[in-house]
Amino acid sequence: MKIGDGSLAIGDRVVYPNQGICRIKGVETKEIGGSKGEFVTLSREEDGATVMVPLNKVMGVGLRKVASVADIEKVFDYFASPGDDPQLDWKVRHRENADRMTGGGLFGTVEVLKGLHALSRVRPLPQKERELYDSARHQLVGEIAAALTIPLATAEDNLDFALWPPQGMTHKGRALEPATIGMALKPRAAAGDDDDELGFGDEEKEEKEEKEEKEETGAANDEDEEGAPKAPKAKAGAKPPKEPKPAKGAKAPAIHLAPPPAEAHEPHGDEHHRSVAELAVSTGLKIKEAVLQAAHKAKEAVVHAVPHAAQKLAPHAPPAKEAPRAAPAHAAPAPAAAKKAPAPAAKPAPKADKPAAKADKPAAKKAAPKEAARPAKPAPKAAPKAVKPAPKAAAAKAKGKK
């Protein structure tokens, strides 16, 4: 009976890619899922497992006869010859190796093994390639042993006599260069931790970059598509992760009032991001230019807003002892800037002033009670003046009176 392209017969030893050496037992007709089909039954030599392949797919899965002795000799010639430099681009390497392995050919497996072996001398293999290396080695050792009818141990030793030549090893009269010590991996405990050494660094970095790019583009799309409706939502949840920290202390108003020049290019929350993006879209400027422009405007706005905010903060100013805390070192330029440009406070840029003032107001409001509340601890009577008494406290007082 013809099996495959006619080259296979019952009783033949065959190589089933990724399964190993099998022996063809026969062809059976089986009914599976209500439809009858003919299957080639194989017995895997390694463990005696039965493998069934549809008769019409025998060639498709890469089933082939065990290599001849001449082919195995060519394999050893190839192993014993000096190899090319290993492919260092993991994407190219991965694609090439996958193609070779799925092809199921003897020389494809040989190339995979030699390539990965050469790479292992340069750098440790990542986990997936380590598995591929082991799988290629397993398949090749099995095929060499089957083709030459030698034990598996002898087949593997001979394979490595070519890959890692011992002292004085020759092949066809040519002396092979003895193997040098390979690249040692880190001790077991640390081996799993160092992804860069295992070669995951590149892959993971690239994956991360791709993800970030996707997120960025996704976010940009969201902004473009639903920029206006999303704005209030963003405002409501406008507390960026780093915002609450400065709000705890007296630093928050200082940062908003007088950002140091170095931070001028850094975004200060979602509003700033949005305004920059809108600027970029509307004016068609590049983002960098837009950021610079926005930063400049913000600077101006801040300069104009300082007197207003200072006025608002003035009644809630903490006692003299607390003053150094409320005005940290980087807040020092604020009054200086205010002094330098006090005149154009109201007229020159009213539009720029408004958003800045709006942005500053809540911050000042939020910060002010806290500032007032802190000194209020030692003097509780002063606190209610600065902060309106909470309704609960009022209710409690009323109840007490009753």
Next chain:
Amino acid sequence: MIRIVTLNEFPPEVVDHVARRINAAYGLGCEVEGDADLPDNALDSTQEAYDGPKLLAEVDDDTQSYADDKIVYLTSEPLSAPLGPMGKGPMDGYALYGGAKAVVTSHGLGVKGQPTLEAGLAKRAAHHVGHLWDLHHCFDPRCAMHPGWSPGFSQYPEVALCLFCREKSERKIKLGQGG
């Protein structure tokens, strides 16, 4: 369980060291079972070394082994293997891949450039026990599955498996124990 049988006389501390190192490498119990005689008809054609496959086939000992047990024979005699396409090469042991028996020799140990008898024999034994669980040669010179003739094998005398070989052996051991 891994059972050790000596085919020649070894100092007890050496055998004990081998047993402890194998136990540590694979996390399995390792017992020293006793000794057995080298089969005379296992000599190779040159009559200078014992043929590995023949020796394992001919060795006669009373060791009782169960389904997942492995037996390691220790000898000080040189070993040989059937000739392959690369000709004759160094041989420090022979194992039946995926089988139950392996033979390891201490021949060549303790000389200049080679590890001591204790350390070298333990590492060789661990290497061939690995073959019994279908482990292949490993490119990591620190791993016990690194080829025995490679300079890395003697450079790192400690008996340890690399992460990959360790995990593979654990999987195989679990399979051998029925899940």
